[in-house]
Amino acid sequence: MHPIDARTLEIFRTIAETGSATRTAELLNSTQPSITRAIGAFETHCGFKLFERGRYGMTLTEAGSALLESVDRSFAGLNMVQEAIGRLRLGLPGTLRTVAVPVVAEGALCDLLAEFARAHPRVAINIKSAHPQTVVNDILTGEVDLGAIIGVPPQGFDLAAQVIGERRMKIAVPADHRLANRDRIHFRELHGEAFVMMVQPHNIRLAVETMMNDFGVRPSIAHEVSTQRTLVEFARRIGAIGFADDEVIDSVSRRDVMAIELDPPTRWNINLIYRRDRKQSPVFETFLGWLDAH
DSSP states (O other): OOOOOHHHHHHHHHHHHHSOHHHHHHHTTOOHHHHHHHHHHHHHHHTSOOEEEETTEEEEOHHHHHHHHHHHHHHHHHHHHHHHHHHHHHTOOEEEEEEEOHHHHTTHHHHHHHHHHHHOTTEEEEEEEOOHHHHHHHHHHTSSSEEEEESSOOSSSOEEEEEEEEEEEEEEEETTSTTTTOSEEEGGGGTTOEEEEEOSSOHHHHHHHHHHHHHTOOOSEEEEESSHHHHHHHHHHHTOEEEEEHHHHHTSOTTTEEEEEEESOEEEEEEEEEETTSOOOHHHHHHHHHHHHO
16 A cells, blocks of 8 residues: 555645635645546545535545544644744744633633743743633643643543632623622522523533523523623623623623622632643643742
């Protein structure tokens, strides 16, 4: 069996992303017939179909989807090699690669890494924002050196965890809502209100659903959004109750949305996590030493 070249894998990944041999040819500065021949030869090499061809483009088969996961991991490794070459050309000692959900990436993790960067100005910092499940996957697969999550670290893995902060859930209440002048609201008082909630899975969504069951609260309608900033803005615009991180609510104008304490209070630790069973890069070891000193 002949070795697979990087160009073929790049063609495969790009078709999987675009669903089109024509679009892939445009992106890779090639021609549609050349791309079609290349992917056909790759399927022959594999011994199974990678794509279903239809009127509306090309979609991955089950086998193609499974192969794409391995290819993506390989390209992540190649990207790391390219980054290392670039750093060596610039004389930089390395890059600390991190990931967190947006509210933590913009807050506690950003604050921590900024302090580290000031102490080590020749270390490049990479902060990636991602969905909670992607954060955990990136940590487990070694795509990043470390990540920050809200809540308890996943079980069943050799993970180190260190608390770097705390988050609180509050209620986002539009300024013209009947409850806007309250300092604190018990969850049972929200029965029959319109809710705006985070999509699953999310620690805030789990907390809200747990209290709905505990107190027998049912909203008149429940809207779902994928980011907390969208949640606050949507609740403001439709006059509904939103459940979000207190710092996110506070980032919206106080004249428009009130951040009100919720009973019972809901808090989570922000945990910095990384794999103990992986060989750490010199840059990451430097960071851990700096963190221990703080």
